[in-house]
Amino acid sequence: MASWDGFAPDPGRDPNASLKQLQSALDMRVDQRGSRRRLKKHVWHCSIRTAPEDRLLSDEEWAEAARRVVAAAGIAPEGDPNGCRWVAVRHADNHIHIAATIVGGNLLKADIENDFNRAQAECRKIEKEWGLRELKPGDGTAAKEPTNREKHKAQRQGQPDTSRQQLRDAVRQALAGAASEAEFFARLEKAGVLVNRKVGPSGDTLGYSVALVGERDATGEPVWFGGYKLAPDLTLPKIRKRLAVPIEGREADSRSAAGASGGRTPAGRRSPAAAARLLAAEAAVDAIELLDGEPEDAAGVVQATGEVLDALAATALPAQKRELLAAARAYERASRSHVRAANADSRTVRAAARAVLSGGYSSNRGPDGAAAATVLSALILLVIAASRWHAAQGHRQQAAAARAAADQLRAAYRQAAAQPMAALRERGRQLPKAVRERQEQALRRAVPGEGGRQLLAEPEFDALAAALAEAEAAGHDPKVLLERARSWRELDTADSVTAVLTWRVRHIAKLPHPAAGTGRPGRPAATTAPATPAAADPRRHR
Template sequence: MASWDGFAPDPGRDPNASLKQLQSVLDLRVDQRGSQRRLKKHVWHCSLRTAPGDRLLSDEEWAEAARRVVAAAGIAPDGDLDGCRWVAVRHATDHVHVVATIVRGDLLKADIENDFNRAQAECRKIEKEWGLRQLNPGDGTAAKEPTNREKHKAQRLSQPDTSRQQLRDAVRQALAGAASEAEFFARLETAGVLVNRKVGPSGDTLGYSVALVGERDATGEPVWFGGYKLAPDLTLPKIRKRLALPAADRETDARPAAGTGGGRTPAGRRSPAATARLQAADTVVDAIDVLDGEPEHAAGVFQSTGEVLDALVATALPAQKQELLAAARAYERASRSHVRAANANSRTVRAAARAVLSGGYSSNRGPDGEAAATVLSVLILLVIAASRWHVEQGHRQQAAAARVAADHLRAAYRQAAAQPMAALRERGRQLPKSVRERQEQALRRAVPGDAGRQLLAEPEFDALAAALAEAEAAGHDPQALLARARSWRELDTADSVTAVLTWRVRHIAKLPHPAAGTGRPGRTAATTAPATPAAADPRRRR
């Protein structure tokens, strides 16, 4: 399609031209440097591709795109007569390959430092100018992608993920809620990961690398990945910064969370896993308020929330793990930006991650299912808020990643909420007529007009009515609970508003697990007359 001077041999069109001739003219400057000055790697290669759905570009447009990219990358800057030699070859309707030798006409090596980012920036300009699909610009904070060799190796070994991705997951889960550097490394070793610490003359650890057991290179040595090769925030200095705590907080945060139930009654009906998840839900709700403050505090919350997700992945049963793992992997991109994260507001969130790990494995049944649905519902809320915060900050990559994470969290929520929601719906259908009518009236007063009538018509209103009746029997005002539940950020993205309100009402009122059963309610608290309304919760909620 194009070349450095427009006269390069073209074996694709000219029957008298050969690939050997093309190679010779491209390597001319390389050969002129001589064997003593020969570069170890002298070939530069780049592919340019349009997105599915984009219009077909003409040969002239592909030629212009190639010229602009090699100029931006430093291969052949505009107006530089000593630029490198290059050609662009069209392999299909949607892409071309650009190949160059990086020796200039003055026999110096081309300045291609940061060529990838400069080429990508030029591609974003071309997309906008030519009306093509616009990708989100990178900001240098993304984790390194697996190489093609790593992907092919994973396919050859029938592994679902590359070694790099498996190790990244292992390091993040080991870091979740860790109280010290020693605990972090101990968790890695317990997980069956090989750990190689770089120790200085003083005996201090200067860095680390990890490898999978049984993974060997051609020489038989383990295939090591340093922290930075996994993700920018997994270097040892970044990990130490996250683990840093004031002396007054270190002893408290180092202790595992006690399964006291967080003041909920009756605590004895909940497993440690359920108790820890409900405590985490409280913490996440409080953390959402921080997003309206200083950017560095919001960034700290986003970073530590990733640890809660990693802790949920580590303690999920196999049937639940797939969606949670996909959510955690997507969110890790949203948790990292150029905004410097502050530790002040992230300590409590990291402590919640530690409590989740201490609580152990969780199922989707009984109290565990209710607690899982509750914490996932508030995590969805925070991730949506994170996406909007990143949009306001101009972080398009992070905003897109947060939206993907929210989708996976919704799928995980639907799995967790299925059984306890079915039990609540059954209880709601069996409420005495007078009790149900009171809840309907409370909803109409809290949500007047068409919006309230729409909520009453939703299938999940039976579950919401059961939650309101139980809260009323416990001394709460149903209308006030609904008003508070609606004030927790937005509801526009909910698949079912009444389902979300059900978990928010139960969470605010600190109701015990709804016992499953299809029999008559009988003498349950939900059928008794409402008690005197309890005092309003003094904690502020946005």
């Protein structure tokens, strides 16, 4: 499509031109430097691609795009007689490849420092000027992508993820809620990851790298990845900063709240996993208020939220692991920005991650399913709030990542909520007429007008009515509960508003899981919390 002078040999069109001639022309200045001054790597390569929905660019447009990119990257600045030699080749309708040698006319190496970012910035300009799909400009906080070699290796081995991605997951899950550096490394080793610490003369650990067991390079050595190669926030100094602030000890609370023994949970008593997830839901709701505070405090909460997602992914059973792992991976991009995170206000969220890991694996049945639905409902709210905080700060990529994580969390929520919601709907249908009418009136008073009528028409209102009736029997005011549940912000993006309100009502009223009740509809279950007016709860949810 284009070349450094417009006259490069073109084997694709000229039958008298050969690839050897093109190679010689490109390498002329490299050869002129001589063997003693030869560069070890003298070839620069770049591909430019349009989005599937973009219009087809003409040859002339591709040529202009190539010239602009090599100028921006420092390969051949506009008007520079010492620019490097390059060619642009169109391989398909939607992309070209640029190949260049990085020796200029003065036989010096071209200044291509920061070439990737400069080329990307020029592409963002071209997209806007030519009406193409505009990508979000990067801010340098994204994790390093796996190379093509890593991807091809994973495909050959039949692995769904590259080694880099598997190690990134392992390090994040080991860091979730960790109380010390020693615990972090111990968790990594327990997970079966090879850990290589760089130790200084003083005996202090200066850095670390990790590798998968059995993953070897051509020499038979483990394939090591340092923290920075996994993600910018996984270097040892960044990890130490996160661990420097003590976290609140909710791990013991989750175990004592469970009341479990021998791995079994009697009816109405929560398993360690369920208790931990309910604590995490409470921490998630409280954390939303912190996003309205100072940017540094909000950034700390946004970062710590990723630890809760990592902990949930690490303790999920296969039926739900895929969606939770996808949510954690999507959100990790949202957990970093250039706003310096203050960790003091995030300790409660980190403690929730620790409690989730301590609580162990969770299923979608009984108390575990209800607790999972509750925490996922709260986390969707928190992640959406994080997305809006990023958007307000101008962090376009992070905001998009948080929205993607929320979508994955919704998929996980639908799985977790299916069984307990079915039980609640059935309970709601069996409510005595007078009890059901009281809940309908409570909703009309809390949500007057058309909004209330729409909620009454939703299929999940049966479940909400059951929750309100159970809370009423325990001494709560259904109207007050509904008002408080609606005040937890964000309901516009919910698939079912009544489903979300159901879990919020149950959480505020501290009701047992749906399968626990043994009483008749409209009566409190044998394990219902003591009758206490909702207004007596000192926690604020605004």
